Amino acid sequence: MPKIVYLILFIATTLSAQTKMSTIEADALKTKVKALAATTKTISSDFTQYKHLDFLSNDIITTGKLAFKTPDVVKWEYVKPFKYSVLFKNKTLYINDEGNKSNIDIGSSEQFKQLNKLIINSVKGDMFNDDEFDISYYKNQGNSEVHFGPKDKKFEKFIKAFHITFNSKGDVVEVKMIEPSNDYTRIVFSNRVLNTPLADEIFAH
């Protein structure tokens, strides 16, 4: 009987294929991601969002587009199954909810400033701040996966951890935000292009 247990354990560990990185490997990844983030002037990408709630039969899937321009202009746009976009620009958050437009002045809100920073840092992958997060590094089938656990107690109430997956170039392919309840939002990027000039119309409102 114990043999079977060992066998199952062995299979389970091989299948998960996620191993912890050495400090040298982790430092190398960090350097690579930071270097890429520093030279990233624009990002244009499609994304698929999977909202996982444990009690649902299926994840809720939404798709859309991301556009980023230095230093801090970001547009996060859902296209299917509904049209909804948020645009961070000039200290304002512009919302377009199926044609219903509104905006929020971020200048006065510390929370929104943080949210803006967080979105930019997570789409670039550069969240390597040991003061703000407990960070651990893993290898996963040719990709790297980094887990960021917020240290701030208030923040921890919303998000238990961010798991960011990087490809071999150090670019972000996936962001997973895990809630304290273990429900999560997983965002998978595709057609991601860096540093291509983006027309001003993309960021118009």
Next chain:
Amino acid sequence: MRYLLISFCFMCIGCASYTKKNNFIKRETSDIEIRNLYFSDKTQDYVYKANIDVYKKHFGGIFIVKKIEDKNHRIVFTTEMGNKIFDFSFINESFTVNYILEDFNKKILINILKKDFKALIEENPVLLNTFSYQNDVVFEAKINNDKHYYYNTNNEINKIVRTGNRKEKVVFTFSEISDTIANLIMIEHKNLKLKINLKSIQK
């Protein structure tokens, strides 16, 4: 004296019950029962894009309902980006707040939502009377202590009205119905500036 009479007449009209005011015609209540099937399928994830207007403020999100078991529903509201705003459970007659964002954690708000959502998911409310109104059959029923009027056209519920003091308090409208899914649901409060629009985003 004449004024007194007139005002007395007005008072009487004002006092008339919801069914009288609307000229409902009473029908024999036979062995009919009300079945609200809009959130009754356990295999179905009910997912809606929500638009909420409250006191000139507009905000949106994703409204999710799941029937876990008989008399057991879970209702969750998240932002479009997936952050949970609230998470409620309705099990038998009990109600639990599993999670609510601090800014929304107001007793008065939770009570309004609890009543509204209970009316959405209640499958067999207690039937009191049956009426005819134009082409509809209207069932008068009770959920907790509130009277609810279920308007049925061709055996489909197209409207639920909750009354209080004989007046319409909340109107639930169901439209674009396919099978047992209402693709459009509107919840409109008459005594508060609150309107919730739900649009199904399932294929």
